[in-house]
Amino acid sequence: MLYSIIDALQQSAVCINDILKKCNFDYLDSVNITGDSQLGVDVEANNIFKEFLLDLDAVRGVCSEEESDIVYKQDSSGVYLVAFDPLDGSSIVSSNLSVGSIFGIYNKEFSAKNLIASGYIVYGPRLEMVVAQDNVNHYFYSGEEWKNMGSLILNNKGKINSPGGTQKYWSTKHKILIESLFLDGYRLRYSGGMVPDLHNLLCKGGGLFSYPSTSDAPNGKLRALFEVFPFAFIFEKAGGEAIGSIGDSLHEGLSRILDLNIDSIHQSLPCFFGSKDEISKVKLAYK
Ligand code: FDP
Numbered sequence: 001m002l003y004s005i006i007d008a009l010q011q012s013a014v015c016i017n018d019i020l021k022k023c024n025f026d027y028l029d030s031v032n033i034t035g036d037s038q039l040g041v042d043v044e045a046n047n048i049f050k051e052f053l054l055d056l057d058a059v060r061g062v063c064s065e066e067e068s069d070i071v072y073k074q075d076s077s078g079v080y081l082v083a084f085d086p087l088d089g090s091s092i093v094s095s096n097l098s099v100g101s102i103f104g105i106y107n108k109e110f111s112a113k114n115l116i117a118s119g120y121i122v123y124g125p126r127l128e129m130v131v132a133q134d135n136v137n138h139y140f141y142s143g144e145e146w147k148n149m150g151s152l153i154l155n156n157k158g159k160i161n162s163p164g165g166t167q168k169y170w171s172t173k174h175k176i177l178i179e180s181l182f183l184d185g186y187r188l189r190y191s192g193g194m195v196p197d198l199h200n201l202l203c204k205g206g207g208l209f210s211y212p213s214t215s216d217a218p219n220g221k222l223r224a225l226f227e228v229f230p231f232a233f234i235f236e237k238a239g240g241e242a243i244g245s246i247g248d249s250l251h252e253g254l255s256r257i258l259d260l261n262i263d264s265i266h267q268s269l270p271c272f273f274g275s276k277d278e279i280s281k282v283k284l285a286y287k
Pocket of ligand 1: 090
């Protein structure tokens with residue numbers, strides 16, 4: 001059953017990849033529910049995922065960053081719900097940087113504890129896909145078939161620092177944390193696309209990606225269901241950790257992301273993904 005969903009996501013990826021190779025990156029007059037301007041290709045990618053996924057018996061409904069509400073199927077006996085960000089990184093697509101799609105597969109309910117598999121697609125020089133279930137499998141598309149390149153596994157400590165958010169709005173403790181990693185020899189890697197930035201970290205064996213609470217965006221920017229929960233699941237299955245906080249709970253410290261509950265499907269939250277060593281440094285800095 002789950003296999004049919006992964007297969008539908010792979011077929012969607014090939015279609016979206018074809019569109020990205022040929023389209024203009026023109027903005028439409030519309031904005032999505034979060035207020036982001038929509039590109040024509042955002043809407044096309046959304047429709048492709050919806051079409052493939054809602055055609056499956058196993059799927060009861062879908063939820064997308066580009067839709068205001070959950071889309072349920074009439075009279076469905078399926079138990080799986082799929083949340084996706086159809087095209088993440090719209091702000092860098094016009095510069096021809098790598099962008100991606102992110103998905104999470106939930107059993108019966110859109111909550112972190114019900115996540116049973118997640119992954120992402122990278123539209124880069126090569127079309128790639130990463131799927132996390134018991135472990136994290138890395139595939140690429142040869143033009144004819146998806147080939148498994150093996151598992152992604154994080155080391156206990158990495159060398160990359162990917163700090164998101166506008167620096168002038170960072171808290172003092174966050175500035176100190178980021179600076180201390182650079183002083184410790186970490187290298188800056190940040191494209192502005194969550195998929196390529198986190199994929200780089202996973203492929204290079206570790207480090208830290210952060211998108212903190214800032215004075216201009218106290219709840220961060222990245223969305224729980226479509227971005228943060230799927231990547232938290234992937235990082236844990238790869239041997240790393242993911243921590244964050246929801247709403248006003250930041251003053252109580254940071255918690256494991258997959259233990260957090262959301263109040264709305266478009267909720268965003270501050271988040272940190274990394275190897276175990278870097279996440280322990282984040283916990284110490286935010287204590
Ligand atoms: P984008 O606005 O281009 O869609 O999902 C939001 C996102 O990109 C992430 O892909 C990315 O990590 C983040 O925003 C980048 O935000 P900043 O420009 O604030 O660093």
